[in-house]
Structure formats: C-alpha cells, structure tokens
Amino acid sequence: MYETVRDFLTRCFASGETIALLLRGESAGAPTQRVVTLDKVLAPRYLDWLAHENRTGANIYVAANPLRPGSRRRTKDCVAFARHLYIDIDTDGDARLAALRASDAVPAPTVVLSSSPGKYQVLWAVDGFDFARQEQTLKLLAIAFGGDPACTDCNRVLRIPGFLNRKYDPAHRVTAEYPCDSVWTPDDFRIDVATVDAMLFEHDVPLRKQPGKHSHSESDWAWVSHELAHGKDAVKLTGELASRRADKPNPLYYAQRTVDVASARLWLIEGIRMDDVITMLESRRRFELPAALCSARAREIAATAQRMMAHKKYV
Known part of the structure; x- marks a missing residue:
C-alpha cells in the first residue's frame, strides 16, 4: 500500500x-x-x-x-x-x-x-x-x-x-x-462551447427520419417553445425538462441549452436586438458559469437561434 x-x-x-x-x-x-x-x-x-x-x-x-x-x-x-x-x-x-x-x-x-x-x-x-x-x-x-x-x-x-x-x-x-x-x-485541450455542444447534441439529429415522426429532442423543442411563448418561467422550465430527460448524458446542460436557444429565438422574433439577446442570456447564467465562458456561450446560442430563423428550422 x-x-x-x-x-x-x-x-x-x-x-x-x-x-x-x-x-x-x-x-x-x-x-x-x-x-x-x-x-x-x-x-x-x-x-x-x-x-x-x-x-x-x-x-x-x-x-x-x-x-x-x-x-x-x-x-x-x-x-x-x-x-x-x-x-x-x-x-x-x-x-x-x-x-x-x-x-x-x-x-x-x-x-x-x-x-x-x-x-x-x-x-x-x-x-x-x-x-x-x-x-x-x-x-x-x-x-x-x-x-x-x-x-x-x-x-x-x-x-x-x-x-x-x-x-x-x-x-x-x-x-x-x-x-x-x-x-x-x-x-x-480542443474543447470549447461549440465542441461541447457538438459532442452532446450530435446524436439528437436523426440520420433517417420517418415521415410524420418526431425525435424526442424535437418534441422537447416544441414543448419548450410553447411554454416560453405562454410566459412559463425559464428556470422552472429548465428543471422540468431536465427531469423529463434523465436519459441524456447531462440532463441539466441539455435542458439549459434547449431553453436558452428557444428563448433567444423567441426574443429575436419579437424584434429584440441581437446585443440585447446576448446580454439577457448572459444574465440568466451568470451565476452558473465563469464570465468568459458565459459570454462566449451567450453569443454562440444567439447566433444559433439566428441561423435557425434564417433556415426556418423549428419555426
């Protein structure tokens, strides 16, 4: 010993x-x-x-x-x-x-x-x-x-x-x-916010979708978007989604990511400026992440929501 x-x-x-x-x-x-x-x-x-x-x-x-x-x-x-x-x-x-x-x-x-x-x-x-x-x-x-x-x-x-x-x-x-x-x-260490997202979410995109069928992640997205649009508190919604998706490698991160992207998309649709969307995302997670990571993550999420709108994905 x-x-x-x-x-x-x-x-x-x-x-x-x-x-x-x-x-x-x-x-x-x-x-x-x-x-x-x-x-x-x-x-x-x-x-x-x-x-x-x-x-x-x-x-x-x-x-x-x-x-x-x-x-x-x-x-x-x-x-x-x-x-x-x-x-x-x-x-x-x-x-x-x-x-x-x-x-x-x-x-x-x-x-x-x-x-x-x-x-x-x-x-x-x-x-x-x-x-x-x-x-x-x-x-x-x-x-x-x-x-x-x-x-x-x-x-x-x-x-x-x-x-x-x-x-x-x-x-x-x-x-x-x-x-x-x-x-x-x-x-x-080739690991940053974008890398982490790719690692955690790459398996969520079906390789071959069946007509009329939706993946669990797409169903989550639809539910989260509906709840946010009707005024549901984002913190409570994050907790509920994490509980529902215990099958995920990191349920809390998955829930935070889904809720934040859906929020950013909703804010952009409402006409809120991109800089303000980033600030709102930073404010939401400022106590959970170090400042540099929180800022980079907020910018990446806002850009992802913007690309979704441009490609009419999940609209």
Whole structure:
C-alpha cells in the first residue's frame, strides 16, 4: 500500500512542494486537515499515521494542486499554480470514461483513479494554465463528459490510491492507472462551447427520419417553445425538462441549452436586438458559469437561434 501512495504523490508533486491532506470520516465529525511538505508525508511514520487513520474510518484525500510555501489553509488564494486538470465521474462511469478515452478533444489522461466500483477521478498533468482558464476548462470537461459540476475548484481534493474508500461496506481500495506521463498545455485541450455542444447534441439529429415522426429532442423543442411563448418561467422550465430527460448524458446542460436557444429565438422574433439577446442570456447564467465562458456561450446560442430563423428550422 505504501508504495502505491508514494508512487501517486511523487508523480503528482515535486520534492519540497507544500500539499494539503484532508482526513474525513463518514460520521458527522469535523474533518482533519494537514498542510505539509511532500517529503514529510512520504516519511514512514507519517504514512503509518495516515494508514492508521484510514483503518479506523477516515477517508484520505489530497488537494489536486500544490499550495504556496508557508500556507496554513487550503483556500483558493493559497494555491500556488494549476498543476492538474481533473474530472470526477460518479454516474455511468465506465461508459463515460470510455467516451473520454476515445475523444480527440482531450489528450490521454495522466492518472485514472478508481475511487469505487464504476466511479472515477481522471487527472491530466498540465502547464501554462492560469486559474481562470483552468476553471473554465474544468467546467467544460464536466459538461462534455458527464462529470460532477461541483468539482471545478482549484482547491479541490482527490482520493489517494492505496487507501480505502470507507464510504462502502466492505471498503473499496482506491487504485490508480497511469495511461500517459506527458505534461499537457492549453492547446492540447480542443474543447470549447461549440465542441461541447457538438459532442452532446450530435446524436439528437436523426440520420433517417420517418415521415410524420418526431425525435424526442424535437418534441422537447416544441414543448419548450410553447411554454416560453405562454410566459412559463425559464428556470422552472429548465428543471422540468431536465427531469423529463434523465436519459441524456447531462440532463441539466441539455435542458439549459434547449431553453436558452428557444428563448433567444423567441426574443429575436419579437424584434429584440441581437446585443440585447446576448446580454439577457448572459444574465440568466451568470451565476452558473465563469464570465468568459458565459459570454462566449451567450453569443454562440444567439447566433444559433439566428441561423435557425434564417433556415426556418423549428419555426
């Protein structure tokens, strides 16, 4: 077990770097946090203590990025730089991991952690990401591959392979696979708003439509457009559509996208200026997406609605 822990930590961090450990039990007790150097963690006595805590019920985590020297907390302002991108896949894990591996939008992962049966944490070692670009890419990764949208903070913690995941009975030992030892740059991640939309929606267009038949997505579009035209609240409508389409890889994203495109089309039909439509879309999602992504997404959605009208699609 110790060799597995050492291998993972020395691959992820350099000697002398400051890292944050989190020990959290399944009970309601407060978690224990330790901010220490990598070299201290790798010492036999420290690993003995972590193993004892793990055996007696604590889950062991490490922050995905190193901290500034002298830090005493694991807050965002204490993070030194972006060392990793990551995605937490908790649902339909095997299929989503397979899709990620097959995609040409992202490079080969550096580490794939099996945190429990059918659940994975995927890491890429990176260089050249500032925190804003890291956060934007993390959100797009989560949307594109069905990851946990909450796991997009630069101070996120990850499980350490070799230790037991105490959430289960019997406990599951966390394992690691290392598909690639490259360090990737922003140019290696060919993932943006348009790419994500294509990945999530390409299968919604039927290859061969039968006369008189409508796809589920077309039925959703007709229903959403009708409800919006009759004054239905967009937030409530988004929630209802997400509940109806649990079969989607990411139901919430699908619902947000459908409602926003239909809204933009309706506003354009009503004669609202394009710039104002973009502003309204930005305002609707400003608390859910980083500013740069929110702006780019709003412009792309408004342009999509405009093209629909020009081609008389879904009118």
